[in-house]
Amino acid sequence: MKPANNTTFFATLRDLPWLWSVAGAVIVGIAAMMSFGAFTAGNMLSAASAFVVFTVLVGLGQMLVVTSGPGNIDLSIPATIALSGGVAMRVMAAHDGALAAGIVAAVGTGIAIGLFNYALIRLLRIPPIIATLSSSFVLQSTAISLGRGSAAPPPMLENFALSHVAGVSSLAFVALAATALVAIALFRLVPGRSLSAVGQNARAANLAGVRVERVRCATYVSCSVLVAIAALLLASFSGGATLDMGADYMLLSVAVVVIGGTQVSGGRASPTGVWGAACFLFLINALLNASGAGAGVRAVVYGGLIIVVTTIAGGSPAARR
Amino acid sequence: MNTTTAARTAPSRAATRRMDLKAALPVVSLLAVLMPMAIIQPNALSYFGIVMLLNLGVPIVLATLSQLAVITANELDLSIGSFVSLVACIGATLLVRTPWLGCLALAACVLVYALIGALIESRRISSVVVTLGLSFIWNGLSVLLPSPGGTSPEWLSSLMSFKTPVVPAPLVWTALIALVAHLLLMRSPAGVALRGVGGNSGAMRRFGWSIIRAKALLFGCAGLFGVLSGLALLGLTTSADANIALRYTLLSVAGVILGGGEFVGGRVSALGAVLGAITLTLASSFLSFVQIPPEWQIGLQGLILIVVLSLRLVFRNRGGRQ
Numbered sequence: 024m025k026p027a028n029n030t031t032f033f034a035t036l037r038d039l040p041w042l043w044s045v046a047g048a049v050i051v052g053i054a055a056m057m058s059f060g061a062f063t064a065g066n067m068l069s070a071a072s073a074f075v076v077f078t079v080l081v082g083l084g085q086m087l088v089v090t091s092g093p094g095n096i097d098l099s100i101p102a103t104i105a106l107s108g109g110v111a112m113r114v115m116a117a118h119d120g121a122l123a124a125g126i127v128a129a130v131g132t133g134i135a136i137g138l139f140n141y142a143l144i145r146l147l148r149i150p151p152i153i154a155t156l157s158s159s160f161v162l163q164s165t166a167i168s169l170g171r172g173s174a175a176p177p178p179m180l181e182n183f184a185l186s187h188v189a190g191v192s193s194l195a196f197v198a199l200a201a202t203a204l205v206a207i208a209l210f211r212l213v214p215g216r217s218l219s220a221v222g223q224n225a226r227a228a229n230l231a232g233v234r235v236e237r238v239r240c241a242t243y244v245s246c247s248v249l250v251a252i253a254a255l256l257l258a259s260f261s262g263g264a265t266l267d268m269g270a271d272y273m274l275l276s277v278a279v280v281v282i283g284g285t286q287v288s289g290g291r292a293s294p295t296g297v298w299g300a301a302c303f304l305f306l307i308n309a310l311l312n313a314s315g316a317g318a319g320v321r322a323v324v325y326g327g328l329i330i331v332v333t334t335i336a337g338g339s340p341a342a343r344r
Numbered sequence: 345m346n347t348t349t350a351a352r353t354a355p356s357r358a359a360t361r362r363m364d365l366k367a368a369l370p371v372v373s374l375l376a377v378l379m380p381m382a383i384i385q386p387n388a389l390s391y392f393g394i395v396m397l398l399n400l401g402v403p404i405v406l407a408t409l410s411q412l413a414v415i416t417a418n419e420l421d422l423s424i425g426s427f428v429s430l431v432a433c434i435g436a437t438l439l440v441r442t443p444w445l446g447c448l449a450l451a452a453c454v455l456v457y458a459l460i461g462a463l464i465e466s467r468r469i470s471s472v473v474v475t476l477g478l479s480f481i482w483n484g485l486s487v488l489l490p491s492p493g494g495t496s497p498e499w500l501s502s503l504m505s506f507k508t509p510v511v512p513a514p515l516v517w518t519a520l521i522a523l524v525a526h527l528l529l530m531r532s533p534a535g536v537a538l539r540g541v542g543g544n545s546g547a548m549r550r551f552g553w554s555i556i557r558a559k560a561l562l563f564g565c566a567g568l569f570g571v572l573s574g575l576a577l578l579g580l581t582t583s584a585d586a587n588i589a590l591r592y593t594l595l596s597v598a599g600v601i602l603g604g605g606e607f608v609g610g611r612v613s614a615l616g617a618v619l620g621a622i623t624l625t626l627a628s629s630f631l632s633f634v635q636i637p638p639e640w641q642i643g644l645q646g647l648i649l650i651v652v653l654s655l656r657l658v659f660r661n662r663g664g665r666q
Contacts (some may be wrong), residue, residue: 027571047487053554093470094470094472096473098422121363135400143650146654147650147653147654147657149653150420150423150606150607150664152420152472153597153601153607153649153653155652156405156593156594156597156646157594157646157647157649157653158644158646158650159651160594160643160645160646161643161646161647161650162643163643164639164641164642164643164644164646165643167639167642168637168639168640208438231495273476274366274477274480277473277476277477278477281473287469287470287473288470316487317487318484318487319483319484319485319486319488320484320488322480322481322483322484323480323481323484323485324484325477325480326477326478326479326480326481326483326484327477327481327517328477329473329474329476329477329480330460330474330477330478330481333467333469333470333473333474333477334463334469334474335468336469
C-alpha cells in the first residue's frame, strides 16, 4: 500500500505473521455485522466461539508438525479424530462416573497414534506425508471395526460442551488454555525452542546438541494428543462420535496453519494466527452459507484461499535452494 | 580423486547391480501377489479372469504415471485422486451434453496443472500444501457440476470394452501405455533432461534450462495423464461422482515407489511404476478374493503400502549405501 517505508512495513509483517489472519477475521466480522445487523452477528460470534474451538485445537497440532521442518504434515488427522473420539465414547458409555477414564482413553489413543506415526516415519524412512496417509487408512479401518453403534457422551460432558459463559462457549476456555500451553512451550521452554531449531535446519540443530529425533517424536505425539482432545470435545458437542466427524478437519487444519502465518517450510509457528485464521474461516463459511452457497463453493473458496496465501507468503529460499 | 579406469568402472558396476535389484522389486512384488492368487483361484489367469482383474487397473496405471511425472520434479501431488474424479464427472456431464465445452474444460484442467507446476517452482512453495488446496478445488468443482447420471460418451465406453483377440485388452492397453511412457521419459532427450531437473536442478539451470518451464511441462504431463485416467475410468464404470477416485492419490504414490522410484532426485522408472500400479490393483482384488471383511479392506491397503515401503528399504540396504 505505502511504497515509501516498504522495508520497515514488511519487517513488521514478518515479525507479526498472525496479523494478516486476525485482520482478515476482523474485516469479515465487520462485513457480517453490516450485512446481518448487530444482533445476528452477535449470535454468530457466540456460535463461532464453540465451533472455532475444534479447528483451533486441530490446527495447533498441525502447526507443531508443520513447524518441525519442510515436508512434515500430518494427514492422519481425520482418522485420529474418528478413532480417538470413538474410543473415548465407548469407554465412557454415557456414564458420568467414567469421565476421567474417557479422557485418559482419548489422550492415550492420541499418544499411541502419534507414536505409531512417528515409528513409521523413522523406521521406514518415508516422507511423513506418505507415512501418515497410510497410517490413516489403518486407523480408519480400526475406527470402523470399533465404532458399530456409537455411544452418546456422558451428560456431564455434554452439558459442559454446550454451556456458555457470558455468551462465550465454555469450550473456548479449554482451547485458550491449550493455546497458552502450546505458546509457552513453543516460545519459552527448551523443547519448543528445539522444535523451531529443528524446523529451520535439522542438521544445524543436531550439531548444536538438540536431540532431533526426540523432538520430532514429541511433535507427532503432541499433535495427535491435541487432535484427540479436539475429538473428545467434538463428540461431546455433537452428541456422540461418528466416523466421518473428522472429515472436514483435514483441510481446515492445513488452512488455519497456512493462513495463520506459520511458515510452511518449518521453523516458525504462530498460535495466535491459528485463532485468527480459524475465526476468519468460520465467518467466511457463515457468510457463504447465508448467501446460499453449497459445500462445493465452500471447498473451492477454502482451497483457493490456501493456494493464494501460500503463494503470497512464498517459500523460504534457504529451505529450497 | 579416482583417476584410473579401474576405479571408474568399479562404482559403475556397483551402480548397475543396484539398478538390477531396484528393477527386481516391482517384478518380485508382482509375483508375490500373483502366485498366491493363481493358487487360490486358477481361473484368475484365464482371458476373462485377466480382463476382470486388470480392467480397473488401466485408470490406476494412468494415474500412477501422472504421479510419476510430478515425483520426477521432486514434488508430490495430493490432488490426483480428486482430479481424476473431476475429469470423470466432466466426462459424464459436459462431454456428453456439449462435447466442445467438455473438451475445453479438460484442456483448461491440464493448463491449470501446468500453471500450478510453474507457480510451485517460481514461488518455491510446498507442493504438498498447494496440491492439498487444489484437491479441494477439484472436489468442490465436481460437486458444483450438474449431478452426473449413468451416462458416458459412446466412443469412450466402446473403446474401453473393446475385446482384443488372444491377449486381453487391459494387458494390451497397459503394455502400450508403459511403452509410450518409457520412451518419453526414459529414452527421449527431453525426458532425460526433465529427469535431470529432478536430480540436480541447479546444474540444469546452469546448462541453460528453465526450471520453471520444465516443472510446468512435467505438471502438464501429469494433468494430461490424469485426464486420460479419468476418461478411462469413466469408460469402464459409465458413471461418475465426486469421490469415485479419491483412493488413487495413495495408490499412485505407492505405485511409483513400488516401481523403484524415489521421492527425491528424479530417480524414477516408468516401466516399474506401471508394474507397481498393476501389483496394487491385483492386491486389492486379492483382498476381496480371500474375503477380508469390508471394514478392514481399506486398512489392509494401508498395511500393504507400509509393507511395500519396508520392502523398498530392504532392497536398498542390500543394494548398498547410497
